[in-house]
Amino acid sequence: MSYRIGLVGKPSVGKSTFFNAATMNDVPEGAYPFTTIDPAVGEAYVRVDCAAPEFGETCTPSTGYCDDGTRFVPTKLVDVAGLIPGAHEGKGLGNQFLTDLNEADVLVHVVDFSGQTDMEGEPTEDHDPREDVDFLEDELDQWYLDILEKGIERYESQHMVEGDVEVELAEQMSAFRTSDEEIKQVILSLDLELDPDTWDADDRLALAREIRKRTKPMVVAANKMDTPEAQANWESITSDPDYDHLSFVPVSAHAEKALKQASEQGVVDYRPGDDDFDITGDVGDEQAAGLESIREFVGEFGGTGVQQALEAALFDELGVVPVFPGSANGLGTTDGRVLPDVFLLPEGATAEEFAFHVHSDVGDGFLHAKDCRVNRQISADHELDARDVVEIITTN
Ligand SMILES: Nc1nc2c(ncn2[C@@H]2O[C@H](COP(=O)(O)OP(=O)(O)OP(=O)(O)O)[C@@H](O)[C@H]2O)c(=O)[nH]1
Ligand SMILES: [Mg+2]
Structure with a gap:
């Protein structure tokens, strides 16, 4: 998965x-709106503490890599075109962009916390990043509402009598990978009846918003935190109770990029996500000064925030559980690799579901599973925890 x-x-x-x-x-970047038009998909990594050292072993990853006890597990990252107010009505690059978003399991909302770009992405001063945070939520809600309204219309025109409204709505919203059971739960959680005739405009918007929150969880990446303006906005927004419902990560994409580039040049030793690095090669005065201010930044904020934002999205918001397939005879597998894989499983995945993720044959032949750390048998419906090392015992 x-x-x-x-x-x-x-x-x-x-x-x-x-x-x-x-x-x-190396996709184009620029201080002008709509630098990006077509979405780009790339491979990023999330960090998981490697389990091999606990077994006195060294791992041999089959995907990603391990750096001094930290596994970097690949995941897909999508860079989409900028969104402006009115996108759900086709403004800017409009609906195309929203369609690209459909494919994302979780969102990182990048906000310019420096306040130096206006709603259209043009240079300005003293713009309040709160507006950006609000507008994106509103825009997504309107998009969901449009689709919800279509579902309600269809329900009303086809059935006319009371029926399973949640089935019709789940079908209309199938692109968001939601189920009729989930839609029903949301309707009831808002104290609404299972009859759209009784929903007013506010109810419909509340419903759209709730479905959006569940199907597109997100974190806010407070970017450009290397500027004093952004740091001032950070203080005021993260202490504003109106924004308690969101989680914010302080980020300097510039700092991360500079460190990765310096690392590629071989002049710094930097492990992504770390809050410090070593200068290992010859750097000029200018680069040295730049690196020292980055050092100050990562020391203060606990890293550049790029890794932290990706991990907050996947692990905290989406609830993804990383699990190592292990085996009883040490951790080696038949081809001599040690803990080659880390599987990213959906929240609440059981031992048996894990077996199906490994391979459908493994799932079909599932007998029981074993927690390799404590050498104890676990049952098919046991929910796995992050970093569990699990061996599957099959009939074949
Ligand atoms: N100070 C500072 N500037 C940044 C940072 N990240 C990006 N920028 C600048 O912000 C501008 C826009 O960057 P892009 O990455 O092109 O922005 P985008 O969101 O992809 O823009 P569109 O593709 O037009 O939607 C560029 O001039 C970047 O150099 C950061 O962490 N700090
Ligand atoms: Mg872009």
């Missing part, structure tokens, strides 16, 4: 810079 993290936000906030820093790609 591979997850897609979508980078969203208005133009010129630094989505492509973030994307390039995370994936070491």
Whole structure:
């Protein structure tokens, strides 16, 4: 199972810079709106503490890599075109963009916290990033509402009598990968009846918003935190109770990119996500000064925030559980590899579901599973925890 993290936000906030820093790609970046038109997909990584050292072993990853006890597990990252107010009515690049978003399991909303770009992504001063945070939520809600209204219309025109409204709505919203059971739960959780005739405009919007929150969880990447303006906005927004419902990660995409580039040049030793690095090669005065200010930044904020934002999205918001397939005789597998894989499983995945993720044959032949750390048998419906090392015992 591979997850897609979508980078969203208005133009010129630094989505492509973030994307390039995370994936070491080279898509165009620019201080003008709509630099990006076609979405780019790349491979980024999320960190998981490797389990091999606990077994006195060294791992041999088959995908991604391991750096000094930290596994870097590949995941897909998508850089989409900038979104402006009215996109659901076709403004800017409009609906195309929203369609690209459909494919994302979780969103990182990149916001220019420096306040130096307006709603259209043009240069300005003293713009309040709150407006950006609000507009993206509103825009997504309107998009969901449009689709919800279509479902209601269809329900009303086809059935006319009371019926399973949630089935019709789930079908209309199938692109968001929601089920009729989930829609029903949302309707009831808002104290609404299972009859759209009784829903007023506010009810419909509340419903759209709730379905959106569940199907497109997101974190806010407060970008350009290397500027004093952004740091001031950070103080005021993260202490504003109106924004308690969101989680914010302080980010400098510039800093991450500079460190990755210096690392490629072989002049710094930097492990992505770390809050410090070593200068290992000859750097000129200018680069040395730049690196020292980055050192100050990562020390203060606990990293550049790029890794942290990706991991907050996947692990905290989406609830993805990383699991190592292990085996009883040490951790070696038949071809001599040690802990070659880390599987990213959906929240609440059981031992048996894990077996199906490994391979359908493994799932079909499932007998029981074993927690390799404590050498104890676990049952098919046991829910797995992050970093479990699990061996599957099959009939074949
Ligand atoms: N100070 C600072 N500037 C940044 C940072 N990240 C990006 N920028 C600048 O912001 C501008 C826009 O960056 P892009 O990455 O092209 O922004 P985008 O969100 O992809 O823009 P569109 O493709 O037009 O939607 C560029 O001039 C970047 O150099 C950062 O962390 N700090
Ligand atoms: Mg871009």
